[in-house]
Amino acid sequence: MYLLLGISSSGDAVVATRLWLEKLAGSRTQALQTKLCRQRLRLKIRKVTVPVRKRLWFVCLLALCAAGLGLLLSCEHARGGAFAARKMIILGVDGLDPDLLTKFMAEGKMPNFARLAEQGSFRRLTTSIPPQSPVAWSNLITGMNAGGHGIFDFIHRDPKTFQLYFSTSKVEGPKHSLHLGSWVIPLGSGSAEQLRHGKAFWEILDEHSVPNYVYRIPANFPPITAKGKTLSGMGTPDLRGTYGTFTFYTDDPTAAVGAVEGGEVVQVAVKNNRVATNLIGPDNTFRKNAPPATEPFTVDVDPLESVARIALQDRQFVLKEGEWSGWVPVEFQLMPFIGDVKGICRFYLKQTHPRFQLYVSPLNIDPENPALPISTPTSYSKDLAKQIGEFHTQGIAEDTKALTDGVLDDKEFLEQSHTVLAEHRRAFDAEFPRFHEGLFFFYFSSLDLNAHMMWRLTDPQSPAYDAARAAQYGTALEEFYEQIDQVLGEVLPKVDSNTTLLVLSDHGFAPYRHSFNLNTWLLNNGYITRKAVASGDASEPFADVDWSRTRAYGLGLNGLYLNIRGRERDGIVEAGAQADALLQEIRQKLLEVRDPKDGSQVITRIDLASEAYQGPYARTGPDALVGYNRGYRAGWKTILGAFPADVLEDNTNAWSGDHCMDFTKVPGVLLSNREIEAPAPALTDIAPTILSEFGIAKTKEMLGQSVFQSR
Numbered sequence: 001m002y003l004l005l006g007i008s009s010s011g012d013a014v015v016a017t018r019l020w021l022e023k024l025a026g027s028r029t030q031a032l033q034t035k036l037c038r039q040r041l042r043l044k045i046r047k048v049t050v051p052v053r054k055r056l057w058f059v060c061l062l063a064l065c066a067a068g069l070g071l072l073l074s075c076e077h078a079r080g081g082a083f084a085a086r087k088m089i090i091l092g093v094d095g096l097d098p099d100l101l102t103k104f105m106a107e108g109k110m111p112n113f114a115r116l117a118e119q120g121s122f123r124r125l126t127t128s129i130p131p132q133s134p135v136a137w138s139n140l141i142t143g144m145n146a147g148g149h150g151i152f153d154f155i156h157r158d159p160k161t162f163q164l165y166f167s168t169s170k171v172e173g174p175k176h177s178l179h180l181g182s183w184v185i186p187l188g189s190g191s192a193e194q195l196r197h198g199k200a201f202w203e204i205l206d207e208h209s210v211p212n213y214v215y216r217i218p219a220n221f222p223p224i225t226a227k228g229k230t231l232s233g234m235g236t237p238d239l240r241g242t243y244g245t246f247t248f249y250t251d252d253p254t255a256a257v258g259a260v261e262g263g264e265v266v267q268v269a270v271k272n273n274r275v276a277t278n279l280i281g282p283d284n285t286f287r288k289n290a291p292p293a294t295e296p297f298t299v300d301v302d303p304l305e306s307v308a309r310i311a312l313q314d315r316q317f318v319l320k321e322g323e324w325s326g327w328v329p330v331e332f333q334l335m336p337f338i339g340d341v342k343g344i345c346r347f348y349l350k351q352t353h354p355r356f357q358l359y360v361s362p363l364n365i366d367p368e369n370p371a372l373p374i375s376t377p378t379s380y381s382k383d384l385a386k387q388i389g390e391f392h393t394q395g396i397a398e399d400t401k402a403l404t405d406g407v408l409d410d411k412e413f414l415e416q417s418h419t420v421l422a423e424h425r426r427a428f429d430a431e432f433p434r435f436h437e438g439l440f441f442f443y444f445s446s447l448d449l450n451a452h453m454m455w456r457l458t459d460p461q462s463p464a465y466d467a468a469r470a471a472q473y474g475t476a477l478e479e480f481y482e483q484i485d486q487v488l489g490e491v492l493p494k495v496d497s498n499t500t501l502l503v504l505s506d507h508g509f510a511p512y513r514h515s516f517n518l519n520t521w522l523l524n525n526g527y528i529t530r531k532a533v534a535s536g537d538a539s540e541p542f543a544d545v546d547w548s549r550t551r552a553y554g555l556g557l558n559g560l561y562l563n564i565r566g567r568e569r570d571g572i573v574e575a576g577a578q579a580d581a582l583l584q585e586i587r588q589k590l591l592e593v594r595d596p597k598d599g600s601q602v603i604t605r606i607d608l609a610s611e612a613y614q615g616p617y618a619r620t621g622p623d624a625l626v627g628y629n630r631g632y633r634a635g636w637k638t639i640l641g642a643f644p645a646d647v648l649e650d651n652t653n654a655w656s657g658d659h660c661m662d663f664t665k666v667p668g669v670l671l672s673n674r675e676i677e678a679p680a681p682a683l684t685d686i687a688p689t690i691l692s693e694f695g696i697a698k699t700k701e702m703l704g705q706s707v708f709q710s711r
């Protein structure tokens, strides 16, 4: 507009128009607006050309040019006028805690949040039951609770087989397929299936032709069909079909070799200053017993200096001790000429001498050649990688397990975490300037994962507290908060009177100082009976449980299930009055549990599914949700159906902050540039709010209402 007027005044309208059109064409930020204008232009052409004879084409063309120019002008004018397109920006910041935010704002560390809170609104946002990210984001996505969308936990079970599976997705393979751990890469047709039910808010926006962009929203793998650009996030597996499996190579003879939680330790030998070993890829089901595919690589270690040269396929690069590589592409050939799978990984040379230590990140699905669907359109992940470079595609990209296993230390984990946030910010900087109308949703994982891992360094009461490390890294978490504030600083100048901004989190945070082993408690209290003689694999979930004498069991981070006749394979509890009475009895007893150390109540709330959930899936998940007090959480082993000796244990793990607790104790946040009318907004209000902003009625299944509506 400015260019057109500026040059027009010089009298050279033709040049000006061409320049302006070039500017429009070159500016992808305006592409959508231009497209709309062109559509209207085409309509105009059709209307005008029908009655006109061919020989009049030249006159007509001139007229059309004038009409077109006028229309372009009016389009441009409309953008700033009363009919300008509605815009909504949502920053989804996983784990952004209201108390920490309030503290950092008061300390002047988050000036942009402080400005938004002061000029707009800042509320606590009621989270989901249970307050776990896949459940919480599904509440936000669908406007329903777990009864409607069917996601109750990270982990679900098949009641007939007691097979456990990730709650949000599964892959159906055709006859010929490549397996990635529990996943299958179909050769030809076959499909990954998303298990979340209910319509996502962006599906409804698509139906109403509201442009939208959705970056890495959790519980959207594989991404549902969408008109706009979406990239899958939490729930996206690595190339081995896990939530992330690193590899650690060492020549340390004392190292515990083999599978560790979240990774694998491989023993290597340094011979003539060279390590020759293999990168471990996805399972190759074309071979007998489906061994993992491997690709050889070598590391030449300098005998004197702390450097090494790594050679993998056609690539060579040198790393100094303490240095990370960039993304390295790798191709696994599973069957000659038919099946190859591409991934990307990063190398970290932890030590050259006296011991050789090399960390290799989980193999991420290559965004330039995705083995499984991770974006809409399919080409989007490639386009984004071309603009910002390769990036983590794995759902939970921060390698928390490498830290808890001691493979990475605090400094190294933080370096890796900062890389993840830097990638998010590069994607943000590439996409946000293009946003001109409709909805822009962008997700950040950093506050959640770093609060999980770094909480102990801010909490002297944590059994994992270490004063020396706290002095060094005690401000690490707030530095991530400050970066999110910087992102908000980029957003605020673009928020005009026609824009609604929401900054929100799915839940807050609390210390996780002690583990409660629910299954051990159920065993000790006679609700679970184990066979007298152990049989089978003791590492299997619920190993040696005598189901004919077991009435209840715990599974997942908050789930309490009854062993219901007809539902569970060997169920013995009758649904109805018997089940209800048993649940009430267990609930009462669990609420009475006290920590013998200081008398603290361990469990402050238990929600029954029959009361907490509405919708067709209300009774397919846990029968009750255990709400732990701040400071307590289900122990890692009980989650997967194991029985540690003690009911209560100190949590000395680096994973020291959490939120899988009593949902009233870990609310999220909701900030907006507009006045929020709802006194106690909830995650289930967000989808209705989004629709309402675009004049779309909420669906009848949605439980909440727009937070801007008075109630």
Ligand SMILES: [Zn+2]
Residues within 6 Å of the ligand: 095, 133, 448, 449, 452, 659
């Ligand atoms: Zn979390």
